[in-house]
Amino acid sequence: MTFFGLQWALPTVLLLLPLALLPWFTHNQDKTVAWSHFVPADPISNVIGLSLKILASLVVASLIFTLAGPHVPEKKVERVGKGAEVVILVDRSRSMDDPFSTRGKALAVNRTVGKGDSKRRIAKKYLLEFVDKRPDNRFGFVLFSDKALDLLPLTYNKKSVVATINASALGKGLSETNIAKAMIKAAEMYSKEDYHGSRTVLLVSDGGQEFSEEDKQKITELYKVENLRLYWIYMRSTTGLSIEEESEDDSWKNTPEKKLHKFFKELAIPYRVFEIESVKSFSEAIDTIDEQQDQTLIVEEIVPRENKTEPFFWLALITMLALVFAQFYTAWGVRKAHD
C-alpha cells in the first residue's frame, strides 16, 4: 500500500494512528487545586501546552509509522549514461601466469604464480582501472581456457564486477585455450539482452588460436547480428614480431595469433588490436578503448529496497527526549511543592 509516497509493509498498523490523539484526552497528571482562580492566565503556557501535546502525538504517530514499516521498494531506474556494454574475455591459460614481457627481460624464466607481475595480474590491475573509470558501463565477464565460463552476466553492479576481476586473478592457469568458445559465449550473452547502446567484447589473451570453419562461421554471423565491436588486447610474452607486421618468415606468418588477427579483420565489425608489450602500453590501450567507448547508453539501475523507518525513529527519539526533559522538570517541581 502506498501512503505519502512510501510503501508500507504492515499498512494495517496504521489503523492504530488514532492512538496519537490519546495525549489530548489523558488527564492523569491532573492535580486538584482549591480554586483555579488563583492560576494566572499565561499565553506562553498555552503555547507550551499545545506543543507538548503535539509532540506527544508526534511520538505516538511516528512510532506507529515505524511499526508499519515504511520503505521505498526496489525499483529500476533508467537513465542516460555514457559508455558501453563490455564483455571482458580473459584468457585463463597457463601462459597468462608468465611474467609480463618487458624489454630487456625477454623470456619468462620462471613461472610467477602469486607474484605481482604475471600477465594475469597486470591484466587484472588495468581491467580494474578500466572498470573504475566507467561507472555507467555494464560489464560481463567470461573466463576461458578450454571452456568458457560466463562468470558474470552483464550487470551494472560495480562491486560484483570488481570482485569477479579480482577473483579471476587468483590461482593457477589451466592448460588449454579455446578462444572461439569464449567469443561465442560473449556473443550469446549479448543476444539475451535488449540493445541498450554500444556493445563491446574485450578479449584479453596472450596467444592466438586457429578456429575451425564452423566456429568461424558462427562467430561471423553472431557478431554481425549482435552488432558487436571487438577489441583484442594481445599480451605478447616475447619481444617477437608484431601481429600487423608482414613477414616473409613462414613460421611467423602461420602463428595462431597472426591467423586470429586475420580472421578478426575479416569479420565485418569494428575491430582493433592492441599489442601490449609493457605495462605502459597496456594502460594506453585501456585509455584508448576508454575514449572510443564513450557513446550514449541507456543505463538501467536497480535501486534496492530502502527502509524509511530511520527518520521516524529519530523523530520519535528527539521528541521523546524533549518530553522526558519536560517530565523530569515537572517531577522536580512537584516534589519541590510537596517539600
Add this chain to the structure above:
Amino acid sequence: MSENKNRQDEFSYRYPHKVYGSLPGVHHGKSLGTGDSFAGFSDLFDYPDPRRLDLRASIRDNMATGNDNYLVKRYQQRSPITLWMMADLSRSMAISNVNHEQLANLTQLVAHSAIGLGDRFALAGFDSGLRHDVYMMPTRQRSMPIIAADMIRDAEVAPAAGVDGLIHAANMITSKHAIVFLASDFCCDLDTVDKALRQLSRYTVVPIVWKHDDVNHLPSHAGWTEMCDSETGERRSIWMRPSIKKRWKQTMDDHFEQLTNCFMRHRVRPLFTDGDVTGEQLTDYFLGRK
C-alpha cells in the same frame, strides 16, 4: 488533655450584646426578671415580690418624697442566644487537609458548647444552594450535636459548583440574637462574602477561615502542571516557572488580604485555621475579643 479524649471538647464564649428574651439563659439580658444584674427599683404594689424588698432604699425614698411606698429591687434576666453554624459543604471543602470530618468536628464542638450552656444551636449547610439535608432548626436537645455532626459527615457531594447558597443560608437565620459561625475556605468571589456579611450584620459573625495546604493552592513549582478546579472541575494547565509562581502567589495573597479587609469592614475578626478547630482555640478567640 489525653484523659479527656472521650469527653467532648468545649469552649466558652460571651455574647457581647444584651439579649432580649423571656427565656432564661446565660447571656446578659435586657428583660427584667430573675438575674444578677440590678436594673432599678419598682413599687411593691406593682411587683409584689417581698423577697426583693429593699427597706433601706424604701425608707430613703419615702423620706425624700414623703410617699409611703415599699420598693422592691428589679433585676435583668439572663437570656439565651442561638449559635448558628453555617457550614460550607462546597466541593473545595472536601479536598485533602480541609475535609468534612473537620467541619463535622467543629459543628459538634459548637453544638455541644451551645447546648451545654443552655443556648440553642442551629445548622445551615450550603454549597451552590441551601442544603436542606444539612439543616437544623434552633434546638437545645442534648442529642443534637452528634446528629448535626453526622449530617455533615454523611453529606453528599455538592451537586454543583459555587457557594451561592451562602446568601440563602444567611437568609435562613431568623433568631434575634445569634453568634454565627461561618466555616468556609473562602475560596470564592468576595462579593458573595461581602453580601452575606451585610445580611448577617445584626449578628455576631465568627468567620472560620480554613486554609488549604500550599500544595492545594500551588501544586507544582516547575514544569508542566495540569490542574482541575476542585469546584468546577475546570481544567487549567500552565508551564510553571518562577515568574508564574510569583504571580500566582501574589494573586493568592491579594485574595486573602482582600478577604481580611472585607472582614474588617464588617467589624468581624476571622479565625484562621488549617486543621481541626479546638475548643481552646475558640475560647482564646472569644477571650481575645473582650
